[in-house]
Amino acid sequence: MKIKNCKWIKPQTVEDGKDGNLVIIENMKDIPFNIKRVYSIHSLIDSTAVRGCHSHRYLEQVMFCLNGSFKLELNDGFNKEFYLMNISCNGIYIGSNVWRVMTEFKNNCLIMVLASNEYDESDYIRNYNKFLKSINYDE
Ligand code: T46
Numbered sequence: 001m002k003i004k005n006c007k008w009i010k011p012q013t014v015e016d017g018k019d020g021n022l023v024i025i026e027n028m029k030d031i032p033f034n035i036k037r038v039y040s041i042h043s044l045i046d047s048t049a050v051r052g053c054h055s056h057r058y059l060e061q062v063m064f065c066l067n068g069s070f071k072l073e074l075n076d077g078f079n080k081e082f083y084l085m086n087i088s089c090n091g092i093y094i095g096s097n098v099w100r101v102m103t104e105f106k107n108n109c110l111i112m113v114l115a116s117n118e119y120d121e122s123d124y125i126r127n128y129n130k131f132l133k134s135i136n137y138d139e
Contacts, residue, residue, distance in 0.1 A: 005095030044105035068109030
């Protein structure tokens with residue numbers, strides 16, 4: 001992955017044959033921060049929905065797609081990559097100062113996000129030009 005402050009997170013999986021699989025996520029082991037908040041995103045009935053479109057000043061998060069799929073765009077101001085997220089993907093760690101956009105939610109998409117801090121609107125940068133300024137992007 002070329003995006004700064006981001007990496008794939010591969011939790012332990014136990015394959016139990018006809019009884020299904022177990023995916024195990026341990027705080028501070030699989031997740032590189034102390035989890036302070038967990039939230040989910042679901043019931044995306046409009047296929048044209050767009051979520052995200054912001055960066056965080058300090059917040060770190062790990063995102064898992066637990067059902068269906070969606071397209072995740074990550075952008076550190078210099079590189080931009082797209083990932084098709086679904087149940088067979090690993091989780092994705094997104095550190096600070098990464099612009100993210102989520103689109104193309106399909107098949108009853110269910111997303112789980114683990115976050116390093118409580119919700120704080122002042123940690124969000126919701127304007128793309130302000131995001132570029134915040135990372136000292138200078139074209
Ligand atoms: C992120 C992506 C992946 C709260 O009150 N508490 C919360 O913990 C969250 C996450 C949201 N909210 C409120 C704030 C807004 O009024 O819920 C509303 C929708 O939040 P937002 O527009 O930020 O939703 P997304 O899906 O664009 O972004 C969320 C997270 O906010 C963000 O940190 O990285 O999911």
